[in-house]
Amino acid sequence: MSVHSDVKRVTVHTLQAMKTNGEKISMLTAYDYSMARVIDAAGIDVILVGDSASNVMAGHETTLPITLDQMIYHASSVIRGVQRALVVVDLPFGSYQGNSRQALESAIRIMKESGAHAVKLEGGAEIEESIKRILSAGIPVMGHLGLTPQSIYKFGTYTVRAKEDAEAAKLRADAKLLEKLGCFGLVLEKIPAKLTKVVSESLTIPTIGIGGGVDADGQVLVSHDLFGLTKDFHPRFLRRYLDLYDLMKGAVEQYIADVKSQDFPNEKEQY
Numbered sequence: 576m577s578v579h580s581d582v583k584r585v586t587v588h589t590l591q592a593m594k595t596n597g598e599k600i601s602m603l604t605a606y607d608y609s610m611a612r613v614i615d616a617a618g619i620d621v622i623l624v625g626d627s628a629s630n631v632m633a634g635h636e637t638t639l640p641i642t643l644d645q646m647i648y649h650a651s652s653v654i655r656g657v658q659r660a661l662v663v664v665d666l667p668f669g670s671y672q673g674n675s676r677q678a679l680e681s682a683i684r685i686m687k688e689s690g691a692h693a694v695k696l697e698g699g700a701e702i703e704e705s706i707k708r709i710l711s712a713g714i715p716v717m718g719h720l721g722l723t724p725q726s727i728y729k730f731g732t733y734t735v736r737a738k739e740d741a742e743a744a745k746l747r748a749d750a751k752l753l754e755k756l757g758c759f760g761l762v763l764e765k766i767p768a769k770l771t772k773v774v775s776e777s778l779t780i781p782t783i784g785i786g787g788g789v790d791a792d793g794q795v796l797v798s799h800d801l802f803g804l805t806k807d808f809h810p811r812f813l814r815r816y817l818d819l820y821d822l823m824k825g826a827v828e829q830y831i832a833d834v835k836s837q838d839f840p841n842e843k844e845q846y
């Protein structure tokens with residue numbers, strides 16, 4: 576029997592068992608109760624309350640504007656819709672880079688006020704102290720390396736990271752450091768597939784890829800991209816499973832037509 580079908584509640588230990596068993600981990604984002612309910616009922620292993628909420632929920636160009644209070648609001652809505660998945664919440668930009676005490680306070684607020692199960696932080700050696708301090712409070716931490724969108728103004732573009740040897744070497748060293756510190760897993764975003772394979776094979780903790788090829792120990796997508804709600808976003812790594820934008824637009828157009836023609840409501844739809 577697979578680890579996936581065996582567990583009632585996914586924990587960080589379940590993810591470790593999946594890696595040990597060679598069983599891939601599925602992860603998707605959610606930001607609200609209704610979407611979280613659907614995704615959890617389908618049997619997803621991990622739900623990420625990503626700071627991509629800044630883009631797909633609030634319409635910002637980057638992930639930088641979203642606040643800790645807003646992340647807590649999204650996370651607490653998600654938690655109410657989830658029975659099985661492990662819920663991981665992004666620490667937003669500006670809530671952990673100042674110093675390790677600020678990082679710990681932010682992580683504690685997320686855990687206490689939302690009921691989430693773990694936090695995710697972007698970066699390697701530069702946030703070592705923050706990761707140590709959060710872990711020492713008993714809060715599980717997931718790392719995030721490669722394309723880290725909170726650093727978009729440093730990178731300048733959203734293109735593939737770590738193609739050059741020096742950046743790839745730093746990423747490998749950071750991945751080892753995050754494992755040594757005690758992170759339970761690691762997101763690898765938009766790096767070459769060969770590097771994903773090398774890093775995943777070098778670690779005992781699971782890696783979760785996005786735009787990093789099939790050799791990560793699991794995959795994550797932004798749910799709005801998977802559902803086809805983000806119509807104008809076409810990165811090569813994205814597979815759309817629905818065209819929800821057109822389906823929803825069609826439904827609204829039909830509703831408008833039915834209201835105008837007085838087809839809606841009919842006799843059965845009134846009291």
Ligand code: KIV
Pocket residue numbers: 604623624625626627628665762764785795796797
């Ligand atoms: O915020 C987010 O959705 C993420 C994923 C893309 C990994 O960090």
